[in-house]
Amino acid sequence: MSNFQHSAMAFYSILLQITKEQALEFKYDKAFVVKSQLPAHDLPNIVYIVGESLVLSHMGVYGYVRDTTPKLQQNKQLIAYDNALSISTHTRLSVPYMLVGMEGIDPLGKFYQTPSIFNYAKARGYNTAFISAQDTSWGHIKELLVDNDVDYFWDGVSMNKNTSVHKGADDMRVLKEVALPYIKQQTKPFFISIANGWFALSLFNTFNQTA
Numbered sequence: 001m002s003n004f005q006h007s008a009m010a011f012y013s014i015l016l017q018i019t020k021e022q023a024l025e026f027k028y029d030k031a032f033v034v035k036s037q038l039p040a041h042d043l044p045n046i047v048y049i050v051g052e053s054l055v056l057s058h059m060g061v062y063g064y065v066r067d068t069t070p071k072l073q074q075n076k077q078l079i080a081y082d083n084a085l086s087i088s089t090h091t092r093l094s095v096p097y098m099l100v101g102m103e104g105i106d107p108l109g110k111f112y113q114t115p116s117i118f119n120y121a122k123a124r125g126y127n128t129a130f131i132s133a134q135d136t137s138w139g140h141i142k143e144l145l146v147d148n149d150v151d152y153f154w155d156g157v158s159m160n161k162n163t164s165v166h167k168g169a170d171d172m173r174v175l176k177e178v179a180l181p182y183i184k185q186q187t188k189p190f191f192i193s194i195a196n197g198w199f200a201l202s203l204f205n206t207f208n209q210t211a
Contacts, residue, residue: 030147033115033123040125043189048117050098050195056082092139095195099145112144121191122149129192131179132156133168154178171196 056062061069061080072078086094087103097103100114118128129152136142136155146153156169159178163169179194 029113030119031113031115033119033149035123036125038125040189043125045183045186045189046121046126046191047183048191048193050095050193091134092141096141096144099193116145116149117193118145118191119147119149122151126189126191127151127186129153129182129190130195131174131182131192132195133163133171133174134195135163135168152182154182168196 058064058066059069059072060067061072061078062082067073087097088094097106097111099117100111101117102111102114118130122128128150130146130150131153132155134156136146137157142153142155156163156174159169159173168174174196179192183190183192
């Protein structure tokens with residue numbers, strides 16, 4: 001598969017050139033992260049919520065008329081950024097880049113050689129988990145992000161076989177039946193990334209108190 005990652009339009013142009021055999025043999029070469037020798041027992045738990053399909057204009061904390069983020073609005077330590085941009089409006093580009101930490105156009109395909117946030121968290125001593133309400137097989141998202149450094153992985157297909165990129169599993173069920181039970185059984189420290197759509201608002205409000 002080509003290593004070129006430009007804009008969304010360029011990305012889809014490249015996809016049209018990929019043969020079925022190339023897609024099945026998808027490979028990438030990620031740099032190794034050296035494990036830290038520092039103690040990990042005092043590290044804070046981290047819940048990284050990717051509000052996929054969530055927009056600033058519908059968040060109360062940013063001035064939306066409906067009270068959609070009540071707990072966040074009560075948090076005096078909250079830092080609300082108003083100048084952050086996603087690399088793309090397409091999930092297959094935006095979510096992977098969020099979890100790797102790169103920004104801007106990537107014409108040399110450095111993304112494929114860059115460790116993910118899971119690799120860094122595991123190297124520091126965290127238990128790691130990646131939960132998504134959507135199907136992660138499309139766009140090679142699972143292959144890109146889920147490796148031996150992800151201790152627990154779950155996506156929406158486990159709950160609903162008809163789950164796709166367009167419609168994930170029931171958001172509140174994922175929260176109550178998967179995400180929260182997983183967190184409650186963990187010992188510190190843990191790093192968990194939860195990628196979902198509109199129910200990210202519920203996650204923001206819930207984890208403001210529990211994480």
